[in-house]
Amino acid sequence: MALGEKMLGALNEQITMELSASHSYLAMAAWFESQNLPGMATWMQLQSLEERDHALRFFDFVVDRGEDVALGSIEAPQTKFGSALEVFEAALAQEKGVTVAINGLYTIANTEGEYEAIPLITWFINEQVEEESSVDQVVEDLRRAGDDAQVLLMLDRELGARQGGE
Numbered sequence: 001m002a003l004g005e006k007m008l009g010a011l012n013e014q015i016t017m018e019l020s021a022s023h024s025y026l027a028m029a030a031w032f033e034s035q036n037l038p039g040m041a042t043w044m045q046l047q048s049l050e051e052r053d054h055a056l057r058f059f060d061f062v063v064d065r066g067e068d069v070a071l072g073s074i075e076a077p078q079t080k081f082g083s084a085l086e087v088f089e090a091a092l093a094q095e096k097g098v099t100v101a102i103n104g105l106y107t108i109a110n111t112e113g114e115y116e117a118i119p120l121i122t123w124f125i126n127e128q129v130e131e132e133s134s135v136d137q138v139v140e141d142l143r144r145a146g147d148d149a150q151v152l153l154m155l156d157r158e159l160g161a162r163q164g165g166e
């Protein structure tokens with residue numbers, strides 16, 4: 001085996017977690033569409049694609065190491081939200097959960113001597129810092145906006161300007 005059982009199991013779980021995040025962001029995009037906030041919907045769609053890309057990075061690594069990918073099941077995501085702020089708070093909580101899992105992968109790679117996995121995992125550690133920070137920024141902006149519909153529309157336009165690959 002090119003990967004120990006523990007490392008392989010954790011990497012496979014991570015693939016499912018990233019796909020689950022992708023699914024969840026798509027549900028958030030659908031909610032924003034239903035609320036006539038197309039900019040935030042676009043932002044969430046791009047985020048969903050980015051999570052799929054994350055899953056594929058782990059997928060490719062497992063395959064490159066000559067191991068079998070084992071996908072787990074994905075639960076139905078939350079589809080109803082009370083406000084834009086609630087959605088982004090849920091997104092932040094999700095990202096924090098992913099960060100814990102990525103840090104866990106790093107611990108496994110070190111304790112199990114899976115050094116080939118460390119560059120990939122390190123990339124994700126940096127990525128999580130960025131992801132948490134960008135979602136946190138939106139949460140802060142939405143908190144400040146409060147009930148001001150004008151500011152909400154401005155933020156929607158701003159978030160809609162997000163380009164793919166960020």
Ligand code: FEO
Nearest residue numbers: 018051054098131
């Ligand atoms: Fe793939 Fe947003 O963590």
